Amino acid sequence: MPFTSDMKQAKKGELLLLQRNERGEVYEYRIGDYLLHDIRTNAGWARGGDYHEAVSYAKMKHGSGKWVIEDPDGSRREVIQTKDQILEMPPMTSHYFVAVEDCAFDEWLDVPGPFVSFYNQGMRNEVAKINEERAKIATVRRE
Numbered sequence: 799m800p801f802t803s804d805m806k807q808a809k810k811g812e813l814l815l816l817q818r819n820e821r822g823e824v825y826e827y828r829i830g831d832y833l834l835h836d837i838r839t840n841a842g843w844a845r846g847g848d849y850h851e852a853v854s855y856a857k858m859k860h861g862s863g864k865w866v867i868e869d870p871d872g873s874r875r876e877v878i879q880t881k882d883q884i885l886e887m888p889p890m891t892s893h894y895f896v897a898v899e900d901c902a903f904d905e906w907l908d909v910p911g912p913f914v915s916f917y918n919q920g921m922r923n924e925v926a927k928i929n930e931e932r933a934k935i936a937t938v939r940r941e
Contacts, residue, residue: 807833807912821845821929822897831910839863839897842935844928846894847921853908854893856885861901868892868921879903892918894925 808814808826813836817824821843825836839845841861856865862880869875870890878898879885887893895903907913 820933822900826913832906833911833913834904834906835913836902836904837895838902839895839900841897841899841901842932844894844896844925844932847892847919847923847925848894848915848917849890849892850887850907850915851889852914853889854887854891854905855908856887856895856903856905858883859902859904862898863901863903864896864898866894866896866921866924868918892921894921896928 808828810828812827814826815823816826816835820840822838822840824838824845827834827836837845856879858879858881860881862878865877865879865885867875867877867887868891869888877885
């Protein structure tokens with residue numbers, strides 16, 4: 799079952815908040831018929847664990863992070879992304895992101911319309927584990 803942003807879609811000229819929590823914020827905005835996600839992530843937190851049926855792109859606006867990418871054949875690689883770099887992921891390529899430092903990147907698909915994602919449960923579990931560990935660090939710092 800896909801997750802799609804068409805439940806809430808940004809209108810032209812609008813920056814729509816989709817999510818805000820300890821990891822940061824996710825906004826959506828529109829350029830023509832294309833929906834883009836403006837993803838702002840605090841250092842040490844992870845996001846994603848999904849794939850798309852279309853080519854997806856991510857452009858780092860500031861900061862840096864690590865992408866863990868799993869190709870359809872199961873092979874894995876890690877890519878460090880820094881400011882102004884654009885990462886292109888082929889269709890059906892699962893991925894998740896870990897912020898090395900506070901950062902923001904835009905993610906979009908090469909097709910117009912809703913931003914459709916499918917979850918890779920194994921990668922989602924990895925993201926959850928990373929975030930559980932990060933939450934423990936945040937709790938210790940507050941005490």
